[in-house]
Amino acid sequence: MAKGRVSIVVERCKACGFCVEFCPTKVLALSSAFNSKGYHPPHVVHPEKCSGCDLCGMYCPDFAIYGTKVKTVGAQEVDDES
Amino acid sequence: MSDLTNPVEPFLRSDRMPHIWCPGCGIGTTVNCFARALIESKIDLEHLALVSGIGCTGRVAGYVKLDSFHTTHGRAIPFATGLKLANPKLNVVVYSGDGDLSAIGGNHLIHAARRNIDLKVICVNNLIYAMTGGQTAPTTPGHAITSTSPYGTCEPAFNLPHLVEAAGAVYVARWTTFHVRQLARSIAEAFQKKGFSFIEVISPCPTLYQRRNKLGDGLDTMKYYKEKSKVRHGAPTSEAGLTMTGEIVVGKFVDRDRPDYQTLVRAQLAESLGDRFVEQAEMVCS
Numbered sequence: 603m604a605k606g607r608v609s610i611v612v613e614r615c616k617a618c619g620f621c622v623e624f625c626p627t628k629v630l631a632l633s634s635a636f637n638s639k640g641y642h643p644p645h646v647v648h649p650e651k652c653s654g655c656d657l658c659g660m661y662c663p664d665f666a667i668y669g670t671k672v673k674t675v676g677a678q679e680v681d682d683e684s
Numbered sequence: 685m686s687d688l689t690n691p692v693e694p695f696l697r698s699d700r701m702p703h704i705w706c707p708g709c710g711i712g713t714t715v716n717c718f719a720r721a722l723i724e725s726k727i728d729l730e731h732l733a734l735v736s737g738i739g740c741t742g743r744v745a746g747y748v749k750l751d752s753f754h755t756t757h758g759r760a761i762p763f764a765t766g767l768k769l770a771n772p773k774l775n776v777v778v779y780s781g782d783g784d785l786s787a788i789g790g791n792h793l794i795h796a797a798r799r800n801i802d803l804k805v806i807c808v809n810n811l812i813y814a815m816t817g818g819q820t821a822p823t824t825p826g827h828a829i830t831s832t833s834p835y836g837t838c839e840p841a842f843n844l845p846h847l848v849e850a851a852g853a854v855y856v857a858r859w860t861t862f863h864v865r866q867l868a869r870s871i872a873e874a875f876q877k878k879g880f881s882f883i884e885v886i887s888p889c890p891t892l893y894q895r896r897n898k899l900g901d902g903l904d905t906m907k908y909y910k911e912k913s914k915v916r917h918g919a920p921t922s923e924a925g926l927t928m929t930g931e932i933v934v935g936k937f938v939d940r941d942r943p944d945y946q947t948l949v950r951a952q953l954a955e956s957l958g959d960r961f962v963e964q965a966e967m968v969c970s
């Protein structure tokens with residue numbers, strides 16, 4: 603099970619591609635869809651590889667993406683807010 | 685599942701998003717690093733103020749949800765000095781561009797370093813005056829084409845870490861927008877220092893600098909930073925000059941201690957006034 607999860611705020615994205623390039627586990631790709639400003643935001647292509655390191659969040663100049671850690675408690679997924 | 689939000693969101697004026705910065709501009713990335721540094725160093729936000737000058741970088745003051753002040757061009761350091769002297773308990777951050785800090789504000793920069801005013805200066809260096817259309821700045825490397833140097837810049841450039849070290853800064857580091865974790869750590873470290881701290885962040889301006897010089901877009905520039913940066917902590921700042929496409933020396937160059945301006949003022953007054961010198965107990969402004 604994935605250790606992390608990516609959240610994308612599609613409307614803020616300007617498609618610079620930093621997150622796609624610098625995600626260490628290559629979770630993301632720019633999608634062919636447009637947001638309302640005409641940019642191609644990223645989408646998740648390998649959710650299982652996300653470690654929740656949030657490097658995408660640190661690189662994103664538009665505050666449009668971030669990663670969070672997910673802890674597994676029993677069979678249930680719980681977001682880690684620590 | 686709980687409702688998680690972006691860890692930088694609490695530091696942003698979300699109602700002002702999306703911001704005006706261009707696609708692939710590095711300024712937003714530096715703001716992420718700044719926010720992480722605030723989180724990591726558990727800075728009391730009630731005692732923090734951020735001061736910017738004018739420029740694309742100067743816009744930071746309007747986007748952070750902190751006590752912030754968007755001052756006049758080149759005068760971020762004088763405003764910040766006033767804040768710090770009037771209310772010494774404040775942590776005062778100056779967040780501005782290379783042009784604002786080293787051209788029109790260059791005089792304030794060197795004298796604040798000389799006097800060792802307790803300020804944390806974050807200088808986003810995109811090698812140009814971006815906001816006004818990409819004119820040559822004191823930081824523009826030789827041969828670069830700008831709107832005021834269509835045949836290439838011929839002026840020698842300032843090497844900012846070298847300049848502020850010579851002027852007296854106690855903490856000097858340089859990173860690029862590729863070095864997000866190192867930059868966040870450096871900013872957090874500067875909060876531990878008392879005195880004039882200067883962190884330079886080399887950052888892409890794809891719209892005006894990279895485009896005119898056929899250096900690609902923001903992402904191409906980030907790849908260049910990754911490939912051509914060399915971490916050399918403690919490197920002599922005289923060896924940290926920048927060229928258009930060459931190596932970028934990054935790292936922490938200076939970390940030293942000497943009394944800050946307010947300590948010197950108190951010592952001088954105590955020495956010359958003796959018993960007549962009474963320390964002011966509590967500041968009036970809070």
Ligand SMILES: Cc1ncc(C[n+]2csc(CCOP(=O)(O)OP(=O)(O)O)c2C)c(N)n1
Nearest residue numbers: 738739740741757781782783784813814815
């Ligand atoms: C007194 C004065 N002179 C000139 C200007 C025009 N001006 C606005 S921003 C700027 C340069 C900003 O360059 P920099 O600090 O590097 O910021 P950047 O836009 O590159 O982030 C200039 C010359 C001004 N606003 N005020």
Ligand code: SF4
Nearest residue numbers: 705706709740814889
């Ligand atoms: S002009 Fe340059 S510095 Fe200004 S927002 Fe655009 S890319 Fe950034």
Ligand SMILES: [Mg+2]
Nearest residue numbers: 781782810812
């Ligand atoms: Mg600039």
